[in-house]
Amino acid sequence: MGVSAMTTPTPEAISTPTVVRATNLSKRYGSFTAVDGVTFEVHQGEVLGLLGPNGAGKSTTMRMLYQVTPPSGGELELFGMRSGLDARRIKGRLGVVPQIDNLDEELSVRDNLRITARYHGLTPAESRRKAEALLAFAELEAKATVEVRALSGGMKRRLTLARGLVADPDLVILDEPTTGLDPQVRLTLWDKMDDLKRRGATLLMSTHYMDEAERLCDRLLIMDGGRIVAEGTPRGLIHASLPPFVVEGRLIGGDDTPFRALAVEDARDFVRSGDRVSVFVRDGADALARVLEGGADADRTFVRPSNLEDLFLRLTGHGLRE
Ligand SMILES: Nc1ncnc2c1ncn2[C@@H]1O[C@H](COP(=O)(O)OP(=O)(O)O)[C@@H](O)[C@H]1O
Ligand SMILES: [Mg+2]
Structure with a gap:
């Protein structure tokens, strides 16, 4: 199954430990600069956080990474491939967990996973196995036959996370995974992310919650006004400056x-x-x-x-x- 496969790095992954390399990356909308020349790397097996307030440019940075919006300037490489040129192959190796759940409300929980797996090219038998494994990961086995619209907000979020893992991604991009969730539900989602981390997944997540950044991230890029204003481990950043x-x-x-x-x-x-x-x-x-x-x-x-x-x-x- 996909999630456990992340513990076994492929030979390719070992020889290219840098998953993302962004150099002076920028995005302009007309005369407005949303992302203003950011340079960073995402390394294999790390949890990298983008921490910043609303409007900092976190989602725009992520959207360039997952190939839905082209950069206005700078260079971007994922898995050693040039962004844009190899968009299909890059997308095939990414798992995206968007800020707003994008589930099919009238399908069952199991079918959401199974159909996504089919869409990614898995055979019917593989898709069924994948769906069962991810139901277990998301602790939604008891809800497998329930329509998504009947789930609580926290369950939908766990299902969205599970759906992002269907294609055994080499990088999982999570945009504000717990924004708007109540505190108890946030904790259960953090547990799931810890679980992924223990399995060796490479995660890039954004948040404006400092507690979430500190709890989950190995390394942080602090963003404001489209720029990276500081970079380091959560504790290291604090100790270096305060x-x-x-x-x-x-x-x-x-x-x-x-x-x-x-x-x-x-x-x-x-x-x-x-x-x-x-x-x-x-x-x-x-x-x-x-x-x-x-x-x-x-x-x-x-x-x-x-x-x-x-x-x-x-x-x-x-x-x-x-
Ligand atoms: N499609 C767009 N057109 C114009 N401005 C945009 C667009 N997308 C984002 N922006 C602007 O870019 C800035 C950064 O947005 P965003 O990346 O969503 O920030 P964050 O995710 O950190 O809250 C904001 O000021 C936002 O209004
Ligand atoms: Mg955002």
Whole structure:
């Protein structure tokens, strides 16, 4: 079956560990530049995340990769083949999980998988086997004969994911796989993606959720305004750019003296917005003790680790969700 076949790299895959190579890739719509010269690689077996707010250019970048929109500039290679020229062969090796479920609502769950497999050129017998294997992967065996329109949102999302795996893809592209799902459903989808990761799949996913990026991705490209503004592992990016902890407080009467008394390494480590103050520090416990000694309200003051949202704010001056 397809998903387990991913654990056995083909000889070709071993000799070409770079699955995607994008060089100075751009996309313009009229005078508007949606993707503005991005350079990156996707390596075999990694989970690479595009993290950025709405409008950053994540979907446009992915659409160029899966051959539905041609680049306006730059170079793009997938599996060592030139994008555009070899579009059919490239598409045959990709699994795409779009942001909006594209299932056939009036077909059963099993038939959605079986017919997609037939469409990809599998024989009827192979298609049946593939459908059963993917039903198990998506934990939808009990719903096999149910029409898709009767499924919950989370089940539809798992089925969309499973359908993207029908052709044993060498790269799975997932555009905002959990946007709009409730927290419990997101967790079950994360489990499925972990499962794929353990089987050695190569995944490229986009998200505007920093927790999802940190939880699932081996490496991140942080995107804003069509550009890649930073690249690295989730923890590595944070550690390279920010002190590890943040003391946060809500001020009473506007007095920020105890927070100002903390030494910061960089003027940007002290952030005040209205009655809220955040101070980035090396030693969280020590800083907390000192602001409390200095008179900060213990009920309104806490320490947390620095995160990707903090990093994004520092790099771009705005948040991930706006
Ligand atoms: N077909 C299109 N025509 C014009 N502008 C577009 C088109 N597709 C996307 N854009 C614009 O390009 C920018 C990037 O969009 P998109 O790639 O969808 O961002 P993201 O997926 O990060 O939210 C947005 O400003 C969007 O409005
Ligand atoms: Mg998008």
